[in-house]
Amino acid sequence: MGGGMAAVWFLAVLFTSPVGSQQLWECKASSSRENCYRNAALADLASLCGPKAMPNMIGCALQLACGSSTEDYCHPLSLLADICQSDPGMVGMLGCSPYNRTCMVAQNPPSECASHGPLPGVIGTDKTTQDLIQMCREMVMAPCSQCTSPTHCPNPLLTMSTICKDHTMTECADWVDMCSNPGVSEELPGKAFCPSGGAALPLMQMYFHFGLKDFVLFKSWVPQNAWQYTWAVVFTILMGIFVIFLKALRSYWEKIIREKHLCQTPPAENLPSECCCPHPRPAGKESDLLLNGDRTANGNGPQSSGSTSWIPTWSDWKCNAVRAAFVLVTTVLDYCLMLIVMTCNVGLFMAVCVGLALGTLIFGHKLTFNANNSCCEA
Numbered sequence: 001m002g003g004g005m006a007a008v009w010f011l012a013v014l015f016t017s018p019v020g021s022q023q024l025w026e027c028k029a030s031s032s033r034e035n036c037y038r039n040a041a042l043a044d045l046a047s048l049c050g051p052k053a054m055p056n057m058i059g060c061a062l063q064l065a066c067g068s069s070t071e072d073y074c075h076p077l078s079l080l081a082d083i084c085q086s087d088p089g090m091v092g093m094l095g096c097s098p099y100n101r102t103c104m105v106a107q108n109p110p111s112e113c114a115s116h117g118p119l120p121g122v123i124g125t126d127k128t129t130q131d132l133i134q135m136c137r138e139m140v141m142a143p144c145s146q147c148t149s150p151t152h153c154p155n156p157l158l159t160m161s162t163i164c165k166d167h168t169m170t171e172c173a174d175w176v177d178m179c180s181n182p183g184v185s186e187e188l189p190g191k192a193f194c195p196s197g198g199a200a201l202p203l204m205q206m207y208f209h210f211g212l213k214d215f216v217l218f219k220s221w222v223p224q225n226a227w228q229y230t231w232a233v234v235f236t237i238l239m240g241i242f243v244i245f246l247k248a249l250r251s252y253w254e255k256i257i258r259e260k261h262l263c264q265t266p267p268a269e270n271l272p273s274e275c276c277c278p279h280p281r282p283a284g285k286e287s288d289l290l291l292n293g294d295r296t297a298n299g300n301g302p303q304s305s306g307s308t309s310w311i312p313t314w315s316d317w318k319c320n321a322v323r324a325a326f327v328l329v330t331t332v333l334d335y336c337l338m339l340i341v342m343t344c345n346v347g348l349f350m351a352v353c354v355g356l357a358l359g360t361l362i363f364g365h366k367l368t369f370n371a372n373n374s375c376c377e378a
Contacts, residue, residue, distance in 0.1 A: 024098035028110045037112050040098070041076035048083055048095040057090060057125045059083035061157040065192035074188050077116035086118040089126035119190060121178035128156040131171035135163060161193040170205065207344055214343045217336060233351040236340055240355020241362065243333045248363035250326040257319060 024044065027036035047053060049060035059082035066074035073079075084096035085104065103113035129150050136144035143162045147153035164172035179185050179194035212229045213222055216236075223229035312320060337352050360367070 025102040025106075027112075028102075033110070033112065037110075037116075038070060038076050041080045044080055044095060044098055045076055045083075048080075048093070053095070054090075056129075056154050056156060057083055058087055058123060058128065058157045059090075061155050061193075062119065062122070062189040065189040067188075069188055072187055073119045073190065075116045077112060078118060079189075081113075081116065081118035082122050086122045086124070088124045090124075119178075120181035120184055121174075123157070123160075123174045123178050125156060126150075127174065128160050129153045131174070132156055132159055132163070135167075135169055135171045138169070139167070141167065157193055165195060205344060208346055208349070209344060210346050214345045214348065216343070216348070217339060229347065233347055236337070236348055236351035237355040237358065239333060240337060240352055240357075241359040243330060243337065244356060244359025244363050244367070246326065246330050246333070248366035250323070250330075251368055252366050253322065253326075 024037065024040040027033055027040055030036040045060075045063055049055050049057065049063060054060070059079050062073075062082055063076075063079045066079070070076060080096075080099050081103070083090050084093070084099040085091070090096065091100075103109045129147065132144075132147045132153065133149070135141075136147070141163055143159050146159045147156060153159070160172070160175050163169075164175045168176075179190065184190035185194035185196060212225065215222055216232045221232070223232050337356075340348050341352050343349075
């Protein structure tokens with residue numbers, strides 16, 4: 001904190017501090033300790049978060065979110081701890097002297113200091129402000145107008161929460177850690193700034209990295225532990241194998257359709273049963289078949305599957321419908337695999353590669369079909 005800002009703050013606290021109220025360190029001997037600690041802490045919060053003090057502090061934002069609630073982490077002593085114990089830039093402030101004297105440096109601090117501790121993982125005001133300014137330099141976002149400089153950032157916690165709920169950038173790491181603490185997102189004040197359920201969005205890391213928490217195709221699919229991550233890897237491998245299987249199945253189907261269109265009579269007795277061409281195709285006639293696709297090489301056979309007309313026949317429509325279905329499914333799965341690769345998660349990236357490799361190992365011999373590579377070969 002700069003010297004000028006510190007001087008302004010000192011004067012603000014000096015003239016806004018309550019006079020004649022019982023001090024925090026005096027409550028240990030009070031006959032009504034709980035009420036004393038609550039009222040004294042409220043008085044200290046008023047001096048710290050008043051309009052002439054520093055209402056932009058994280059602890060002040062948490063107090064505002066609590067409203068009239070004084071339970072759990074909304075207890076005034078807990079909110080005071082958010083500022084005076086957990087906020088690195090605010091610990092040495094004059095307004096924190098009563099709390100420091102009571103809970104931080106006392107040889108035998110009262111039990112209330114431990115029972116009303118700070119919000120777990122609460123983030124610091126100065127660092128949050130700096131992270132916000134850096135994020136807004138990297139990407140212009142609507143909430144950035146609320147925090148344009150260290151002196152113009154009235155509620156850094158709210159701004160950080162608004163951005164990080166939609167954009168999981170590297171600077172959101174501290175916010176993610178805070179919201180991941182058990183119970184923080186379940187009750188006030190953390191509930192007002194963290195996603196429901198405590199499952200903060202994973203960080204957007206556009207480089208190869210290790211870790212469990214990454215989006216797997218859907219916003220709701222974020223592995224939270226080793227078992228969930230393992231199932232995501234296994235699913236990805238199986239998807240890769242299934243893609244190769246579908247492509248091999250299409251190749252095999254194309255072979256069957258081609259043989260069905262090119263051959264009319266049963267196979268000869270001296271040929272294997274899977275061959276259906278009774279006559280070998282004359283050498284050099286493949287081009288004739290392609291150019292005159294409505295007849296076979298000997299000129300007397302049935303129609304082939306390759307028609308020279310751009311207008312499909314009814315038979316073509318049926319075949320193309322099956323081809324379109326294959327293309328639709330395989331394209332969707334291919335792009336799903338691409339999106340998994342784009343997480344840059346090393347484990348998921350390798351799962352895609354292994355799945356495609358295993359699929360090729362199992363079904364590779366069926367992936368392509370060469371019409372000349374059969375018993376019908378001349």
